[in-house]
Amino acid sequence: MLPTDLTLLAIESSCDDTAAAVLTEGRVASSVVASQRIHEGFGGVVPELASRAHQRLIVPTVEAALVEADVTKHDLDAVAVTYGPGLAGSLLVGLSFAKALALGLDIPLVGVNHLEGHVYSVFIEEPCPPFPYLCLTVSGGHTQLTLVPEGFVHEELGRTRDDAAGEAYDKVAKLLGLGYPGGPPVDRLAAEGDPTFRAFPSPRLPGADGRPGFAFSFSGIKTNVLYFLRDLNDAERQRMLDEHLADICASFQQAVVDALVGALRDAVRETGVEAVAIVGGVSANRGLRAAAEAAGQADGFAVFVPQLAHCMDNAAMIAVTGAFKLGAGQTSPLHLTAQPSLAL
Ligand code: KG4
Ligand code: ZN
Numbered sequence: 001m002l003p004t005d006l007t008l009l010a011i012e013s014s015c016d017d018t019a020a021a022v023l024t025e026g027r028v029a030s031s032v033v034a035s036q037r038i039h040e041g042f043g044g045v046v047p048e049l050a051s052r053a054h055q056r057l058i059v060p061t062v063e064a065a066l067v068e069a070d071v072t073k074h075d076l077d078a079v080a081v082t083y084g085p086g087l088a089g090s091l092l093v094g095l096s097f098a099k100a101l102a103l104g105l106d107i108p109l110v111g112v113n114h115l116e117g118h119v120y121s122v123f124i125e126e127p128c129p130p131f132p133y134l135c136l137t138v139s140g141g142h143t144q145l146t147l148v149p150e151g152f153v154h155e156e157l158g159r160t161r162d163d164a165a166g167e168a169y170d171k172v173a174k175l176l177g178l179g180y181p182g183g184p185p186v187d188r189l190a191a192e193g194d195p196t197f198r199a200f201p202s203p204r205l206p207g208a209d210g211r212p213g214f215a216f217s218f219s220g221i222k223t224n225v226l227y228f229l230r231d232l233n234d235a236e237r238q239r240m241l242d243e244h245l246a247d248i249c250a251s252f253q254q255a256v257v258d259a260l261v262g263a264l265r266d267a268v269r270e271t272g273v274e275a276v277a278i279v280g281g282v283s284a285n286r287g288l289r290a291a292a293e294a295a296g297q298a299d300g301f302a303v304f305v306p307q308l309a310h311c312m313d314n315a316a317m318i319a320v321t322g323a324f325k326l327g328a329g330q331t332s333p334l335h336l337t338a339q340p341s342l343a344l
Contacts, residue, residue, distance in 0.1 A: 001128060002026045003323055007071055008078045009101070010319035011062065013094030014086025014114045015140070016045045018057035021315035022069035023323055028124055030068035031309070031316035034061045040180055044170065051089030058097050065315070076107055080322020083111040083332070084342030085141065091338035099334050110322040111332035114313075115142060115344040118279040119154070120324060121306045121317035129275040129304040134267050136260060137344075138288075139280030139313075140166035140181070144344060145214050145263055147271060151324060154344050157267055158214025161205065165256060165282045168203070168218035172225050172252055176245060186249045187285050193250030200224050200255040204263060214263050221255055253287050261291045268301045277304045284311035 004026035012019040021031040034057045038049050066072060081098035084091060095111075102109040119135050122128060132149040134157075143160040163171070166183055173182020178189075201220050207213025225248070229237055240248075264276055278292055283305050296303040310316055325331075 001123060002320065003327055006077050006323060006326065007075045008080055008319055008323055008326070009062065009065065009073075009076050010080040010112075010315040010322050011058070011094045011098050012082045012114070012117070012313060012315040012318045013054045013058065013090050014082045014084070015090060015313060016050045016053075017313045018054050018061045018094075019313060019315035020062045020065035021319045022065050022071055023319040024069055024071055024075075028316045028319055029070070030065045031314055032061050032065045032068065033312075033314050042180065044180055045087070047087045047089055050087060051093055054090055054093035058093055062097070073101065073105060076105060078102075078108045078110055078322065078326055078331075080110040080112050080318050080325070082114045082117065082318055083336055084113065084339030086114055086340060088338055088340045091340065095336065095338050099336070103334055108326065108331040109334060109336065110325050110330065111336045112318045112321045112325065113342055113344065115144070115342075116152075117317040117321045119146070119148060119277070119344070120321045121279050121310050121314075122277045122304045123320050123324075124306060124310050124316050127304065129277050129302070132273050133275040133277050133304070134264065134271065134273050135277045135279060136264055136283075137280045138165040138260065138278065138282035140164060140170065142280065143216055143218070145267060146344065147267075147273065152328065156344070158216065158263070160216040160218055163218040163222060165203075165216070165218055165260065166280070168222050168256065169282065171222045175225055175229060176241065176248065181281070183282060183285065186253060187287065189246040189249040190253035190287055191250075193244075193246030193248070195250040195254035197244060197247035198228070198251040200252055202255060202259050204259040212262060212266070214267060216259065216263075218256075221252065225252065253285070257285070257287045257291045260288060261295050264292060265295050265299055268299060274301045275304065276301050279306060279311070281312045284308050
């Protein structure tokens with residue numbers, strides 16, 4: 001599936017990870033991610049700090065990716081880069097670097113939509129899904145269910161009306177004093193807790209027929225956690241956090257996973273498509289992966305999730321998407337601009 005006669009460098013800097021990858025001889029030969037630890041104490045990404053860190057990290061990250069793949073910049077046939085969506089300042093660092101490199105080496109530039117990158121992250125390693133497949137993108141910035149009938153065609157079934165699934169994890173983790181990013185600690189604690197401790201509202205919105213549809217809202221569940229803790233006095237709240245932290249995490253995760261997997265099951269039933277991909281940072285969630293796998297076995301659909309390293313932001317997915325775009329003759333002009341609110 002991946003071209004064997006192409007050596008391509010990919011760069012991803014849309015949020016708080018500076019990432020570079022090299023695709024050569026039909027495989028991703030290196031994928032380096034420099035995560036910016038500077039945001040941990042802030043409960044979220046600080047845009048200005050992120051762009052400055054990208055400037056500091058972009059050269060060593062690209063160099064590390066080239067060295068690990070055992071190629072030099074003179075071996076490169078093309079440069080792929082994320083141009084949106086994301087933080088403007090962060091995108092600009094990777095994009096400017098990629099443009100300069102493409103210009104200097106006189107090789108094509110391929111602009112990649114970050115969300116498209118996530119959607120094709122299931123092609124980084126085997127087994128890859130067949131077309132058509134249903135794709136649930138669940139990240140810190142997006143939650144979207146699409147049908148992918150063929151390459152570069154995305155038919156939306158539904159998306160979130162407010163917060164993204166990952167954002168809900170981050171905000172709930174902040175309320176629980178678990179730091180940023182919130183997904184991993186909540187996921188870890190959820191495995192030890194009682195999911196029936198508290199019934200949180202479902203993040204799935206009703207469709208036109210009044211039954212649960214494919215649109216989501218994650219702000220209600222976050223507010224529910226907020227009010228639940230706020231309505232306790234200081235001593236009760238402390239006791240709740242001391243004794244039931246894992247139970248709150250498990251109950252929250254159960255509501256999120258039920259909504260996401262429920263939507264996938266209904267989408268399979270409605271479309272007849274029997275291949276499902278789950279991508280983006282939240283696809284690293286152990287509860288979600290296990291529940292999707294179990295639903296697939298019960299209902300007869302196949303589930304494709306990237307390796308853990310390729311769930312979170314990375315440049316391997318930009319490399320694969322860039323190679324597909326190049327194969328389809330899609331290159332970008334050197335005046336390509338960063339598009340912070342680009343849609344899928
Ligand atoms: O795809 P990603 O790296 O960046 C965006 O494009 O947004 O996703 C990051 C999001 C964060 O909100 C993080 O809390 C969430 O993915 N995340 C998880 C887990 N690991 C990361 N959410 C739930 N469970 C996890 N294990
Ligand atoms: Zn992402």
